[in-house]
Amino acid sequence: MTVGNETSGADPVMDREHILEIDHLAKAFGSLDVLNNLSLKLYNGENLVVLGKSGSGKSVLIKCIVRLLTPDQGTIKVFGENVNDLTDKGLEEMREKIGFLFQSGALYDSMTVKENLEFPLKRIKKGLSRKEIDAKVEEVLDNVGLGQTLNKMPSELSGGMRKRVSLARTIIVDPMIMLYDEPTTGLDPVTSDEISELINEVKAKYKTSSIIITHDIECAKQRPTASSCCKTGKSIWKGA
Amino acid sequence: MRKINPAYKKYVKLPNVKLPNVKQKAIKLSDKTIEKKELATIFFSELGEFFLFLFNTFKETFSREFEFKEFLRQCFQIGNRTLPLISVTGVVIGLVLTIQSRPVLAEFGAVSMLPGMVAVSIIREMGPVVTALICAGRIGSGMGAELGSMKVTEQIDAMEVSSTNPMRFLVVTRVLAATLMIPILVLYADALGILGSWAGANIKGDVPFVLFISQAFAAIGFDDLLPAVAKTIFFGAAIGLVGCYKGYTAGRGTESVGKAATSAVVLSSLFVILIDLIAVQITDML
Ligand SMILES: Nc1ncnc2c1ncn2[C@@H]1O[C@H](COP(=O)(O)OP(=O)(O)O)[C@@H](O)[C@H]1O
Numbered sequence: 001m002t003v004g005n006e007t008s009g010a011d012p013v014m015d016r017e018h019i020l021e022i023d024h025l026a027k028a029f030g031s032l033d034v035l036n037n038l039s040l041k042l043y044n045g046e047n048l049v050v051l052g053k054s055g056s057g058k059s060v061l062i063k064c065i066v067r068l069l070t071p072d073q074g075t076i077k078v079f080g081e082n083v084n085d086l087t088d089k090g091l092e093e094m095r096e097k098i099g100f101l102f103q104s105g106a107l108y109d110s111m112t113v114k115e116n117l118e119f120p121l122k123r124i125k126k127g128l129s130r131k132e133i134d135a136k137v138e139e140v141l142d143n144v145g146l147g148q149t150l151n152k153m154p155s156e157l158s159g160g161m162r163k164r165v166s167l168a169r170t171i172i173v174d175p176m177i178m179l180y181d182e183p184t185t186g187l188d189p190v191t192s193d194e195i196s197e198l199i200n201e202v203k204a205k206y207k208t209s210s211i212i213i214t215h216d217i218e219c220a221k222q223r224p225t226a227s228s229c230c231k232t233g234k235s236i237w238k239g240a
Numbered sequence: 241m242r243k244i245n246p247a248y249k250k251y252v253k254l255p256n257v258k259l260p261n262v263k264q265k266a267i268k269l270s271d272k273t274i275e276k277k278e279l280a281t282i283f284f285s286e287l288g289e290f291f292l293f294l295f296n297t298f299k300e301t302f303s304r305e306f307e308f309k310e311f312l313r314q315c316f317q318i319g320n321r322t323l324p325l326i327s328v329t330g331v332v333i334g335l336v337l338t339i340q341s342r343p344v345l346a347e348f349g350a351v352s353m354l355p356g357m358v359a360v361s362i363i364r365e366m367g368p369v370v371t372a373l374i375c376a377g378r379i380g381s382g383m384g385a386e387l388g389s390m391k392v393t394e395q396i397d398a399m400e401v402s403s404t405n406p407m408r409f410l411v412v413t414r415v416l417a418a419t420l421m422i423p424i425l426v427l428y429a430d431a432l433g434i435l436g437s438w439a440g441a442n443i444k445g446d447v448p449f450v451l452f453i454s455q456a457f458a459a460i461g462f463d464d465l466l467p468a469v470a471k472t473i474f475f476g477a478a479i480g481l482v483g484c485y486k487g488y489t490a491g492r493g494t495e496s497v498g499k500a501a502t503s504a505v506v507l508s509s510l511f512v513i514l515i516d517l518i519a520v521q522i523t524d525m526l
């Protein structure tokens with residue numbers, strides 16, 4: 001896997017504090033060593049690209065960050081707090097600050113686009129009025145250019161549209177860190193460029209720091225402020 | 241297609257590595273021992289996992305927050321999925337039971353006992369078991385497939401990172417919905433069964449409805465109805481739990497969704513029959 005930090009000229013890193021720090025992370029499934037001694041840092045306002053071939057443990061890495069998986073060894077610190085020491089309440093608060101775009105999109109297929117977008121909003125930002133919810137849903141959906149799909153089911157959308165709706169669902173709760181799991185995989189080059197563009201827009205508009213995971217070097221080239229390469233779980237190359 | 245970047249080529253090549261033969265031979269030699277050991281391990285780890293799942297479901301059931309809307313939606317889904325099938329089956333059971341037992345009763349000159357006999361056998365055994373088996377097929381597989389595909393496509397993970405406990409939102413609601421709905425569906429099937437039985441008895445048009453029903457009800461006591469309803473509650477809980485368990489613990493990859501659905505049907509049908517066996521023993525002792 002490759003990890004690389006990209007800081008574009010237009011977007012100087014104002015604050016070199018690191019908001020996410022992974023130190024000597026290891027994770028194995030049975031006899032399968034997936035991550036081995038992996039370390040990386042994400043600075044505030046940065047886009048970090050993690051490259052690696054399929055099956056190298058990229059998804060496992062970011063799932064460890066939000067504790068969907070627990071690592072065997074090593075520490076992960078988000079905003080200075082050790083993720084594995086968090087209480088249930090602390091974990092919930094930490095997850096609220098992190099947006100996770102899943103590899104498969106993970107739209108709830110029994111709900112409409114609107115219900116999908118409302119789901120995290122109602123549960124994370126409790127006590128919003130109906131009006132505020134509707135306004136927010138409309139705003140994020142317009143941001144991803146899909147204003148007219150409000151009442152469609154996910155199964156009626158194309159792959160690219162589904163990715164955008166899940167991106168909208170992720171940014172609707174104003175996360176500070178975005179984790180993108182292969183955002184362009186399985187899309188045609190044009191759509192994948194559009195998604196890359198959208199990721200840049202999200203970063204500019206919502207001032208997020210992001211970790212972008214990909215196996216596509218082309219996609220990685222378009223965005224990095226930094227990048228890093230990961231092979232069998234070891235960070236083997238790092239450069240700006 | 242894009243050209244592969246030379247820097248990236250070494251990763252692309254990797255999958256061609258040949259596996260050494262030694263390992264395959266070693267596995268072959270000790271095939272049988274491994275199988276026996278593994279079967280036992282798999283059985284006990286699965287059993288452990290199931291009890292852990294049971295415990296967690298129980299714990300979340302009594303937590304303060306309850307997803308009422310999702311619970312109602314599940315109740316509706318269960319009814320919606322099974323009602324047509326259960327209606328037809330209910331009527332047919334009553335009809336068939338009547339038509340088949342009539343000649344035998346006639347031989348003993350006991351046709352007047354027909355309504356009571358059929359009603360008791362429908363309420364005690366046929367209604368609950370047949371309805372529950374249909375629900376095991378329809379609801380068990382539905383839950384297995386639905387939760388399985390949610391698991392595989394990371395929807396359960398997505399729920400978990402949006403401040404929602406998926407056990408509470410997905411599992412507890414489904415298990416409770418099944419526990420409530422299956423007894424109701426059974427009572428509905430019982431009623432249709434008795435109706436079907438009257439239709440069967442009345443083929444020649446000589447059995448008044450009111451007479452038939454009053455004779456049927458005269459034969460049924462609370463000691464028939466109560467144990468029957470009690471066991472359907474357990475049928476419902478078992479079907480919900482097994483369906484959810486199989487779906488929730490589905491493996492990775494699309495084929496595990498199918499596996500989850502199939503094994504949910506098999507296991508929940510088995511549970512229904514085992515619970516029925518136990519229930520019959522207990523009722524007998526009382
Ligand atoms: N929950 C799990 N249980 C067992 N093995 C897993 C699990 N998650 C991932 N793996 C294995 O870990 C390896 C890395 O998976 P993953 O991180 O999904 O790869 P990718 O880099 O393509 O995202 C794969 O070989 C996969 O089979």
Ligand SMILES: [Mg+2]
Pocket residue numbers: 058059060103181182
């Ligand atoms: Mg992945």
